[in-house]
Amino acid sequence: EVQLLESGGGLVQTGGSLRLSCAASGFTFSTYTMSWVRQAPGKGLEWVSGISAGGDSTYYADSVKGRFTISRDNSKNTLYVQMNSLRAEDTAVYYCAKSSPRSYGEFENWGQGTLVTVSS
């Protein structure tokens, strides 16, 4: 059974940093592209960033480009996102999502999410 377990969320001050992790199990992690998707309280879904299976290609939403860095450690079956220069508008539940073999953007498995709150 595929499992994705996010961690690392919490309360951080404006301008601060946080690193989220997503521990994956139940599938061959190193062969799947992965993404982070976030959801502000009471709002819709926003794709944040994606990374190829080998980690050599990364993609970002304009809203986080230059501030967030996605990475993965295939030896640890773990996906990360380093979030710097955090803003109030980054407050959200952050989900990690596993892509299907067919397409980067077919998110066939999701974690339960971790809440990030950015406050002054």
Add this chain to the structure above:
Amino acid sequence: DIVMTQTPLSSPVTLGQPASISCRSSQSLIHSDGNTYLSWLQQRPGQPPRLLIYKISNRFSGVPDRFSGSGAGTDFTLKISRVEAEDVGVYYCMQATQFPLTFGPGTKVDIK
């Protein structure tokens, strides 16, 4: 960026009756490889999203056949043939033809 719009944004439905959600993209979702990367996701209250439909009309594993997707180019539709209580939630269309990947605003489906 490709902008996704959905109508309606709210859809109260009667149990056992059909429901339909429209999704429109600001530009064609036909990829250079010939595929159209339009998906539908369901988010039940308090739950993470769940993939329902991929590439316009393909039901994901375990999705009931009362869910169906159709469309082409820039106009797409999700239909629920007979709404059940477990279908309550928010439905999102999403395009993965072009980065950045973008979602529609969501359509809330609840029971009348």
